[in-house]
Amino acid sequence: MHNHVVWPMAIVIYLFLAGIAGGAFYSGALAEFYSGGKYRRLSKWGTYLALPLILIGVIMLIFDLGRSPYFWHIILKDNFTPLVVWSSTMSVGTWFLTIFGVLSFIILLFWLSEEERTKDWPIINRFKGKDSVRKFLTFINMIVGMLVAAYTGILLASTSVPMWHATPFLGLLFACSATSTGLAALMLCHKAANDPDEEMLHLLGKADMDVIFLELAAFALLLIGLGAFAPELGLKALITGPYGIAFWVGIVICGLIFPLAIEIYVNKFPTLTLGLTTLAAVLVLVGGFLVRYVIIYAGQIAWKA
Amino acid sequence: MAEYAMFIDTSKCTGCRACQVACKNWNGLPAEETDFWGTYENPKTLTGNTWTKVKFNEKVENGNIKLLFAKIQCMHCNDASCMAVCATKAISRRPGGMIVIDQNRCVGCRNCVTACPFGAVNFSEETGTPRKCRLCEDRVAAGLQPACVNACLSGALNFGERSEMLALAKKRQKELLAAGEKAIIYGEKELGGTHVIYLLTDEPEAYGLPKDPEIATSVVPSGWTWALAGLGLIALFPLRRFTEARKKGGEA
Numbered sequence: 119m120h121n122h123v124v125w126p127m128a129i130v131i132y133l134f135l136a137g138i139a140g141g142a143f144y145s146g147a148l149a150e151f152y153s154g155g156k157y158r159r160l161s162k163w164g165t166y167l168a169l170p171l172i173l174i175g176v177i178m179l180i181f182d183l184g185r186s187p188y189f190w191h192i193i194l195k196d197n198f199t200p201l202v203v204w205s206s207t208m209s210v211g212t213w214f215l216t217i218f219g220v221l222s223f224i225i226l227l228f229w230l231s232e233e234e235r236t237k238d239w240p241i242i243n244r245f246k247g248k249d250s251v252r253k254f255l256t257f258i259n260m261i262v263g264m265l266v267a268a269y270t271g272i273l274l275a276s277t278s279v280p281m282w283h284a285t286p287f288l289g290l291l292f293a294c295s296a297t298s299t300g301l302a303a304l305m306l307c308h309k310a311a312n313d314p315d316e317e318m319l320h321l322l323g324k325a326d327m328d329v330i331f332l333e334l335a336a337f338a339l340l341l342i343g344l345g346a347f348a349p350e351l352g353l354k355a356l357i358t359g360p361y362g363i364a365f366w367v368g369i370v371i372c373g374l375i376f377p378l379a380i381e382i383y384v385n386k387f388p389t390l391t392l393g394l395t396t397l398a399a400v401l402v403l404v405g406g407f408l409v410r411y412v413i414i415y416a417g418q419i420a421w422k423a
Numbered sequence: 424m425a426e427y428a429m430f431i432d433t434s435k436c437t438g439c440r441a442c443q444v445a446c447k448n449w450n451g452l453p454a455e456e457t458d459f460w461g462t463y464e465n466p467k468t469l470t471g472n473t474w475t476k477v478k479f480n481e482k483v484e485n486g487n488i489k490l491l492f493a494k495i496q497c498m499h500c501n502d503a504s505c506m507a508v509c510a511t512k513a514i515s516r517r518p519g520g521m522i523v524i525d526q527n528r529c530v531g532c533r534n535c536v537t538a539c540p541f542g543a544v545n546f547s548e549e550t551g552t553p554r555k556c557r558l559c560e561d562r563v564a565a566g567l568q569p570a571c572v573n574a575c576l577s578g579a580l581n582f583g584e585r586s587e588m589l590a591l592a593k594k595r596q597k598e599l600l601a602a603g604e605k606a607i608i609y610g611e612k613e614l615g616g617t618h619v620i621y622l623l624t625d626e627p628e629a630y631g632l633p634k635d636p637e638i639a640t641s642v643v644p645s646g647w648t649w650a651l652a653g654l655g656l657i658a659l660f661p662l663r664r665f666t667e668a669r670k671k672g673g674e675a
Contacts, residue, residue, distance in 0.1 A: 124536045124546065148658060152665035184531020184551030191511040191530045201512065205640055208534050209510035264658075268650035275642045276508055277537035286642050289650030297657050321664050328661035332653065418537075422468075 123418050128182040133270045133410045134299070135175040136215070137292060138403075140267035141300020143168040143222065145325070147260040149304075150253075157318055161256060162229045163307040164300070168263070169222045176215065207276045211269035218266050221259040228252035267296035274413070280351035281417035285343030287336060291409070294333035299406035301326040302377075302399035309396050320388055323395050326402065327381040330374055337374075355420030361412045369412060373405015427519045427563060428499075428585035428618045429572060430592050433630070434599060434606070436492040436579035438463075438477050443494075445574035446475045449559065469495065471547025474556040475571055482629045493621065493630045494571070494580065497522060497543040497556040501615030504639035505535035505544050505553075520585065520618040521558040526550060538639035540614070541632070558618065585618065592622050599624070614638060 146164025149157040180189045192212050195201045203209035229252075230236050231245035245252075271292030274282040282288055305322050313319075344352035357365055377398035384394055440463075447454070452472045457465040464479040475496035482489045503522045506514040513528035514535060524535070524544075529552040535544045536553050544555045559569035563582075567573070572580040581591060592608050599606035605624050610617035614636050627634050 124533050144658075145662060148662040149665040152663055153668035154666075156668045157665060184533070184546065184553075185529065186531075188530045191513070191528055192532070195512075196528070203510055203512060205507040205643075206510045206534070207640075207643060208508060208532060212510060264651075264654045268647070268654060272643060272646040272650060273534075275646045276640045277534070278504060278540040278637075278639050279537055283637075283639065283642055286645035286649050289646040290653040293650050293653050294657070297654075297661070317668065321667060325661045325664045328664070329657060332656065332661070336653065422542075 123415065125414060125418065126182070127411075128178045130407075130410045130414050132175040132178045132182075133292070133414070134407045135171045135178075136270055137267055137296030137406060137410075138299045138303050139168040139171040139175065139222075140218070140263040141296035141298070142171075142303045143218075143263040143300070144260040144267070145297060145300045146304060147256045147263075149321075150256070157321075159311075159313075160304055160318070160322075163304055163311075165222060165225050165229055165256075167300075167303050167307070169219070169226050172215065172219050172222060172266075176219065207269060207273045211266070211273055214262055214265045214269055218259060218262045221255055221262060225252060225255050225259060228255075264293070267300075268293045270296070274417070279417045279421045280348040281344065281355060281413065281420060284348035284352050285340055287340045287343055288413070291333065291336040291340055294329060294336050295406050295409045298326055298329045298333055298402050301329065302402035302406075305395055305399040306403075309392065309399075316388075316392075319392070319395055320384070323381045323384055323398065326398075327378060327385065330378045330381070330402075334374060334378075337370075351420040352417075355416050356412070359416055359420065361416040361419075364408055364412050365416075368408040369405055372401055373408055377401040377405070425519065426585045426618075427521070427558065427582065428588040428610075428620055429558065429569065430581040430583075430588035430620045430622070431494055432579045432581070432592075432595055432622045433491065433493045434579075434595070434604070434622060434624050435577045436477065436494065437577050438479060438490070438492040439576065440477050441574040441576060442571035442580060443473075443476050445570040446496075446556070447473070449562070449570035450474065469543055469545055469555075471545045471550070471552075471554045474543075474554070478631060480630050482625060489625070491623075491625055491629055493623070493632075495541070495543070495631075496571075496619065497539075497558070498541055498610065498614070499556075499558055499618030500613075500638075501617065502638045503614070504538040504540060507638060507640045508534045508538040510534065517560055519558070519560070519563060521560050521563075522618075523557050523560060524553060524555065526552050526554075529553070540636040540639070585616075585620075588620055592620050595622050 143164040146160040150161035180186050183189055228245045231242045236242050268289045271289035275288045277283055301322055308319050380394050380398040455466045462479050466473055475494060478493050478495050480491040482491060499520055499522050506522060511528050511530055513525045516522055531551045533546050536546055544553045547554045562569060568582045572582040596606040596608055607623045609623055609627055610620040623630055
């Protein structure tokens with residue numbers, strides 16, 4: 119029904135970055151808690167990833183607005199009191215995003231206080247040695263991060279675009295994809311930090327393997343749902359249409375099957391690792407980007423035609 | 424203030440498009456560059472600068488082409504998707520039933536554009552905001568009819584209290600049915616009742632109107648249920664693999 123794409127590339131990139139930010143944060147936090155503190159550094163890396171990514175994402179969102187200077191209207195009324203519109207996923211999600219950004223910033227200060235190079239910085243020492251506070255905030259922000267990861271899909275669903283609205287599975291799919299891309303980002307941190315603990319890398323890969331299985335199930339639900347409720351503008355537009363190749367080759371093969379195969383293989387033969395796991399992580403990130411890109415563009419273009 | 428509605432009797436519409444011109448005129452909307460695309464219908468869609476237009480729907484029936492004219496614009500729904508998704512509360516319902524976008528409050532996120540089931544809310548590059556029909560709120564407050572209704576020569580457009588418009592629609596439906604024609608009322612119950620009511624001479628789909636429109640937010644509760652269930656699974660199974668690290672000893 120429209121001559122142009124209403125939500126363009128800036129939104130695709132934002133949804134992708136917010137997914138990695140949320141996914142890396144809560145995956146890192148859970149890794150810390152489940153490992154009894156042994157993988158504390160995954161929680162740190164998650165924080166170091168989350169804050170810049172969410173900031174870049176929010177800046178892109180603000181620049182994408184038709185009236186950028188008034189962006190604060192989304193969270194504040196004209197009299198500067200907070201505004202929450204419960205029926206609006208955009209409103210609720212922006213609050214999740216705001217809380218996630220603020221908490222990630224505070225948690226980042228706790229992590230920075232542990233770094234060698236910050237010992238001369240002002241104020242930062244006040245955050246030193248307060249790990250129980252940091253853990254408590256991390257637990258809260260872990261849940262907020264999950265809500266950030268999920269709302270991005272639900273935001274698309276609360277429209278009249280048939281591909282997005284016809285099924286309730288987009289939030290589930292985006293949450294799975296966010297977790298997978300978050301784990302992939304943590305794997306690349308492992309590589310970038312030259313971390314000697316290969317066991318940790320294996321566990322990240324194993325966790326991602328399970329998440330990809332869930333993501334495949336979410337995709338199956340989505341396709342079945344679209345087949346039932348939006349066969350033309352949903353299913354056909356996604357799996358054939360102008361984005362069909364990007365869907366099958368980009369998302370399904372390169373983004374899901376290929377990294378899954380690598381992770382299963384590495385899991386069986388743990389002696390062969392680093393290079394292959396890095397490749398799997400990069401493929402997961404490319405696939406995660408394409409999930410957003412294809413669904414956002416194919417959905418809108420089919421709708422307006 | 425009374426609850427108002429526009430009644431569009433498509434059986435009387437001749438496709439003259441005077442309504443389209445009157446709307447541009449009253450609202451000071453610029454002309455658009457258009458293409459000839461095999462029909463006199465233009466522009467192709469509603470836009471931020473075209474708030475109403477006559478759609479020239481064609482249907483082939485028994486080897487003949489049936490022309491189904493219908494003026495389209497914002498339906499001013501009771502269950503308004505645009506209003507439900509708006510994060511800034513820029514979109515509100517006026518006492519007369521009109522759905523209006525506060526151009527000073529809007530930030531231009533375009534969620535309403537994606538949410539409208541009728542494609543009636545569209546972004547204007549000039550203002551950086553979505554713009555649409557206001558059911559001539561200003562004229563109605565001054566006791567006038569909307570500009571489009573005022574311009575209609577054929578009697579296809581009517582405006583008044585919603586109950587009266589509905590009564591008019593039903594009376595006309597009876598006449599057409601008695602004459603052996605198809606007559607369907609659209610907008611009485613759709614989306615909680617709309618403030619634009621159609622009398623259609625064919626199925627809604629033949630006019631490009633959604634048969635059972637849904638409010639955009641209808642999928643939000645089930646969407647959250649699935650997403651949170653998925654995240655719960657992720658936290659309980661895949662990520663719990665990190666407990667395996669404990670077996671290998673303490674702080675690395």
